[in-house]
Amino acid sequence: MSIANTAILKLTVRNHPGVMSHVCGLFARRAYNLEGIMVRPVCDNRKFSRMWLLVNEEDRLQQLIRQTEKLVDVISVEEHAMEGSAFESTQKYFV
Amino acid sequence: MTEIAPKALSESQGAATDNLTDHLQWDALVDATRKLSGAQLLIELLERQRITCIAGVPGGANLPMYDALSHSSIQHILARHEQGAGFIAQGMARLTGQAQVCFASSGPGATNLLTAVADAHLDSIPIIAITGQVSQAMIGTDAFQEIDTFGLMLPISKHNYLVRSAEELLEVIPAAFELALSGRPGPVSIDIPKDVQNEIITVGELPAPGTRAADPAVSAEEVHTLLEQVSTAHKPVFMIGGGIVYAGATDQLRQFAEKLDVPCVQTFMGLGVLPSDHPLSLGMLGMHGAPFTNLVLEECDLLVGLGVRFDDRATGKVSAFCPNAEFIHVDIDNSEIGKVLTPAQSIVADVGSVLQLGNELLEVQQNTQWRQRVTQLKHDHPLELDGKDELFRPYGAIARVAEILDDSANITTDVGQHQMWVAQAYPFKRPRQWISSGGLGTMGFGLPAAIGMALAAPERKTICFSGDGSLMMNIQELATAAEKNLDIKVIVLNNRHLGLVRQQQTLFYGKNLHAVKLEQHTDFPAVARAMGMNGIDLSECENPEQALHQALSEHGPCLINIPVSETEMVFPMVAPGGANKDMIMAEASAGATK
Numbered sequence: 001m002s003i004a005n006t007a008i009l010k011l012t013v014r015n016h017p018g019v020m021s022h023v024c025g026l027f028a029r030r031a032y033n034l035e036g037i038m039v040r041p042v043c044d045n046r047k048f049s050r051m052w053l054l055v056n057e058e059d060r061l062q063q064l065i066r067q068t069e070k071l072v073d074v075i076s077v078e079e080h081a082m083e084g085s086a087f088e089s090t091q092k093y094f095v
Numbered sequence: 096m097t098e099i100a101p102k103a104l105s106e107s108q109g110a111a112t113d114n115l116t117d118h119l120q121w122d123a124l125v126d127a128t129r130k131l132s133g134a135q136l137l138i139e140l141l142e143r144q145r146i147t148c149i150a151g152v153p154g155g156a157n158l159p160m161y162d163a164l165s166h167s168s169i170q171h172i173l174a175r176h177e178q179g180a181g182f183i184a185q186g187m188a189r190l191t192g193q194a195q196v197c198f199a200s201s202g203p204g205a206t207n208l209l210t211a212v213a214d215a216h217l218d219s220i221p222i223i224a225i226t227g228q229v230s231q232a233m234i235g236t237d238a239f240q241e242i243d244t245f246g247l248m249l250p251i252s253k254h255n256y257l258v259r260s261a262e263e264l265l266e267v268i269p270a271a272f273e274l275a276l277s278g279r280p281g282p283v284s285i286d287i288p289k290d291v292q293n294e295i296i297t298v299g300e301l302p303a304p305g306t307r308a309a310d311p312a313v314s315a316e317e318v319h320t321l322l323e324q325v326s327t328a329h330k331p332v333f334m335i336g337g338g339i340v341y342a343g344a345t346d347q348l349r350q351f352a353e354k355l356d357v358p359c360v361q362t363f364m365g366l367g368v369l370p371s372d373h374p375l376s377l378g379m380l381g382m383h384g385a386p387f388t389n390l391v392l393e394e395c396d397l398l399v400g401l402g403v404r405f406d407d408r409a410t411g412k413v414s415a416f417c418p419n420a421e422f423i424h425v426d427i428d429n430s431e432i433g434k435v436l437t438p439a440q441s442i443v444a445d446v447g448s449v450l451q452l453g454n455e456l457l458e459v460q461q462n463t464q465w466r467q468r469v470t471q472l473k474h475d476h477p478l479e480l481d482g483k484d485e486l487f488r489p490y491g492a493i494a495r496v497a498e499i500l501d502d503s504a505n506i507t508t509d510v511g512q513h514q515m516w517v518a519q520a521y522p523f524k525r526p527r528q529w530i531s532s533g534g535l536g537t538m539g540f541g542l543p544a545a546i547g548m549a550l551a552a553p554e555r556k557t558i559c560f561s562g563d564g565s566l567m568m569n570i571q572e573l574a575t576a577a578e579k580n581l582d583i584k585v586i587v588l589n590n591r592h593l594g595l596v597r598q599q600q601t602l603f604y605g606k607n608l609h610a611v612k613l614e615q616h617t618d619f620p621a622v623a624r625a626m627g628m629n630g631i632d633l634s635e636c637e638n639p640e641q642a643l644h645q646a647l648s649e650h651g652p653c654l655i656n657i658p659v660s661e662t663e664m665v666f667p668m669v670a671p672g673g674a675n676k677d678m679i680m681a682e683a684s685a686g687a688t689k
Contacts, residue, residue, distance in 0.1 A: 018257065021249055029250050030287060066430035072254040 005058045006035055008085045009065070011051040012075040015041050019073045023051065026071060032057050032064050036094075040084045048075065052086040100514065121449050127299050133261030133290040134159035136608055137225070138167045140268040146196050146305045148550055149172050150183035152207075154200025155240060159292035161198075172550065172579065175571035177204050181211020182569070184222045188546020189530045190505065192341065194221040194275040195547070201228050202240030205286070206247065210537055213251035215282035217534025219341065222282045224248070230290040244286040244436065253281030261294040265302050272305030279428040280341055293306025310427065310445040317442045318452045321399070321423060322355075324440065326458070328397035330465045331357045331420075334380065334409075337364030337533075338402015338426060340526040344447030348401065349373075351450045356462045357399075358469050360388055362409050363533045365402070367523035377469070378478065381409040382669045383515045385478035389667075389675040391469055392417050399423045402446040405435040406534065409480040415674035442552035479666070480520055481681055486639055489516045489588055492657050495523055495640070496558065496586060499647050504556040505548050507531060509541035509565030512594035515665040517560045518623060539568030546572060549581035556647070559585045563613060564593040570622065576652045577627030585654045587619050590661040598664050599671075602679060612661075623654035630654040 013019050020039065027034045036054030057064050061079075068077050082088050131139070137160060141149070150172040154162040164171060174180035177199040184197035199208045205226045215222045229238040248255040254274050256267050264287075325331050340347050345368050352359050352375050360380040361370055369376040389411075392398070398420045403409070405424075410416040413436055424431070424438040427445050432441040442449055448538040450675045482488030486495055493516055502524045508514040508531045523529045530548060532540035545559035566587055576583050597611040620630030629646070633655060636642035646653045667678035 018245060018249075021246065025249050063430070063433055066432070070428070070430045 005052050006054050007058075007061055008080045008082060008087060009053040009055060009068070009077045010085070011053065011079040012042070013049050013051050014073040014075065015047055015049040016073070019049065022071050022073050023053075023068070027055075030064075030067060032060065036087060038090070052061060052080075054087055062068070102168040106185055113475050128297055130259075130297050130562070132159060132163065132292065133258075133264055133287065133294045133296070134163040136261060136264050136296070136298060137268065137292070138163040138169070138461070140264060141196060142167060143301060144194070144268070144272050148172060148187065148196055149196045150547070152177050152180055152204060152532050153196025153198070154227065156201035156229055156289050157198060157204070157225075157287075159289065159294070160225070161288070172408040172455045172546070172575065174543065175574055176569065177207035178539065179546075179572040180674060181208045181576065182214070182540055182543035183547040183550070183572075183575075184224075185211060185220050185540075186507070186530065186544035186549075187216055187543070188215075188220050188222050188424070188547075189218075190527055190548045190551040192221075192527070194223055194272050194280075194344070195495050196223045199224070199226050200240065201226060201244065202242045204240075205242055205244040209247060209251060210535070210539075212282045212284060214532055214537045216253065217250050218448045218532065219280045219337065220282060221280040223271050223275055224252070224282060224284045226284070226286050227292065228257070228286045228288040231288045232290070234288065243287065244284070248284035248286070251282075255284035255286070257286045258288070258291050261291055263295045264291075265298070267300050269305035271435050273308055273632055275304075276305070276307040278308070278310070279338075279426075289672060310448060311443065313442070313444045313448045313452050315452060315456065317440075318449060318456055320440060321425075321442065321449075322453060322457050324397060324421075324423060325355055325357065325399065326460055329462075330395045331355075331397040331399065331462065332377075332391060332395040332420075333357050333359040334362065334398055334400045334403050335359050335365045336362040336401065336403030338446045339365060339368050339450075340402075342402065342427075342445055342447035344402075344450050345526045347447055347450035347454060349476060350454050351441065351457070354454065354457055354459045356460055356466065356519065358391065358466065360384070360392065362403050362406070363518055363531070366518060367526045367529045370524045371522045376471065377473075379518055381406075381411065381675060382671075383667065384675070385519070386476035386480070386481050386667055386678055386680070387469075389669075390472050390476055390677060391420070393422045393676050394468070394472075397421055397423070399425070400438075401425050401450070402427075404428075404431050407435075407686060408585060410435065411669050411675035412673055415676065423660070456457065478519060479681060481666075482663075483520070486633070486643070487657065487659060489513065489659055489663050490520050492586070492588060492659070493517055493520050495643060499583065499644050500556060500558065502528070504528075504558055505530070505552060506542045506558050506560070507541050507548060508559065509561040509568075510536045510538045511562045512590075512598065512663070512665050513560050513562045513565075513588040515595075516588070519665075538565040542569050542576070543572045544579060545583045545585070546576050546579070549576075549583050550579070553580075553582070557581070557583045558647075559583060561587050562587055562594060563587055563589040563591060563617065563619065566619065567617070573623055573626040573628060573652075573654070581652055582650050583652045585623070585652075587654065587656045588659050589619065589656050590659050590663065591616055592661040594661065594663070595665070597661060598668070602668065603670060619656045626671040628652040628654065630656070632656040632658075634640070634658050650676040
């Protein structure tokens with residue numbers, strides 16, 4: 001997969017059943033291209049989860065981030081480089 | 096019931112001494128800890144939120160809530176359909192600006208509520224939809240009346256909860272009210288399994304009620320920039336929307352517009368912010384806006400959106416909207432900035448706070464030339480209200496009703512031609528006088544919304560303009576209105592058709608009229624009487640004017656049927672997806688309508 005036009009978002013979200021639905025549902029209903037998603041509870045604080053998103057929305061990235069930030073269960077959204085992201089070292093699992 | 100948990104008792108006993116102060120503390124603890132069911136706790140938390148009226152329908156999965164509700168001072172309105180309950184709550188919320196509650200059971204109860212919740216979501220209305228759910232042990236087993244309410248409510252609410260223990264209610268209920276009211280308001284759904292409603296827990300002091308959270312601070316620098324832009328523009332226009340109504344900022348807006356001498360277009364949701372006869376009011380813009388309104392926007396060089404979301408019915412084809420203007424966008428919802436168009440400046444803040452600061456910082460100005468040009472456009476391209484002097488024509492009926500009523504009457508509509516005729520022609524004077532389903536455009540909204548409005552403002556008359564298509568979609572609520580003897584007048588502009596669909600087929604589908612004729616001519620006044628309220632047909636009255644006057648003046652619910660021709664159209668009209676300058680006018684389509 002080409003990652004030329006993709007951006008990586010690092011989210012901190014509340015860890016509870018349903019938070020995945022809120023994030024994935026937003027992407028589905030606003031027709032944002034979501035190429036990858038990885039999520040686990042934060043190691044030292046299980047109240048929160050870390051969610052990594054690989055998105056293909058060059059033109060609408062700012063709007064996508066604003067919509068994601070609006071979700072009540074989303075604590076923070078940061079853009080992140082491939083380097084040091086959850087996707088960097090896991091590419092080999094997706095061949 | 097005042098019981099005290101064994102653990103709390105032993106702890107406090109251990110601490111007790113003969114000291115008077117300690118005795119008092121011990122007494123306080125006895126009073127403060129009680130055993131309550133989840134359902135009792137829910138009702139108490141709602142009472143603490145100052146909820147005085149809940150619309151709903153009981154069923155298997157919310158029986159514990161209703162058992163608890165029966166012991167409360169909260170009034171219950173038994174709707175005849177859950178969608179009606181949702182719109183009754185909406186009517187109360189739209190009128191008061193306070194969050195209001197509706198109840199439904201699981202399964203079909205919850206699915207019936209969906210439309211009202213989605214409608215509230217699109218128009219930013221604070222309602223709390225509380226549904227019963229099957230017990231947690233049954234969830235996922237396709238139990239009787241089980242449906243994934245959480246999943247269904249998720250995309251159509253501001254936020255939603257599935258409550259997993261009675262204790263969670265202590266957090267969820269105040270949080271739901273805070274969310275519904277804060278920032279851009281919206282609906283919150285709370286799904287409560289039956290075992291959670293029945294779970295007995297020990298509660299101490301209850302949490303503080305949820306209220307609107309503090310708005311983000313407004314920077315004076317940003318407001319200065321805004322004012323600078325307005326003062327340097329040659330042809331500025333304000334576009335004012337529902338955000339101003341919700342912010343309670345009508346007075347600030349009037350002051351702001353008057354001191355800066357800037358004409359204002361109003362969105363559908365913003366009608367009433369400026370009185371329709373105010374010199375700076377340009378009426379409603381967009382698909383059914385007045386010709387001069389859309390033409391002023393063609394010429395303007397600065398458009399300041401104040402509490403608007405640039406809905407497609409307002410903007411028309413976005414690339415052709417205000418082709419000569421720069422945009423400034425003021426809205427409390429950050430995600431609205433840049434969603435539809437790219438503004439040169441944006442301020443994410445409560446529009447009321449921005450206007451207040453603006454009024455402190457502005458220098459009074461006059462836009463004499465621009466205002467003269469606007470007056471000229473108004474004169475050359477007025478809104479033609481064809482038939483406004485005839486009772487049995489749409490604009491005439493609306494005008495006659497408005498003349499008979501004073502400004503204290505509240506107005507709602509269903510969805511369709513009648514809604515647009517009212518939006519164009521009714522002389523709205525104040526915010527929250529006008530309530531209608533804007534974003535979702537839900538036929539069936541009007542009657543139950545009118546019930547909610549009448550419950551929230553019983554001292555005022557509530558008028559629901561409807562059509563024979565729309566009214567049929569929640570007609571069962573006539574019985575609810577009759578039962579409560581509310582001062583509601585349902586005015587049916589009856590053309591025996593789905594009029595707006597007929598209009599679109601006429602204009603855009605080569606007059607291929609299909610599936611728009613309601614061939615069974617329902618006798619609506621007879622239906623009203625069958626449901627326990629008064630009903631008259633003006634065409635059967637010896638003196639229709641007098642009959643209308645009497646029906647509107649009497650206290651109590653009444654349905655007034657006014658037959659109109661199915662060839663009546665809403666003009667001007669911009670084709671869906673078309674540019675606002677390309678308005679179809681009555682004369683141009685005269686051949687098509689006959």
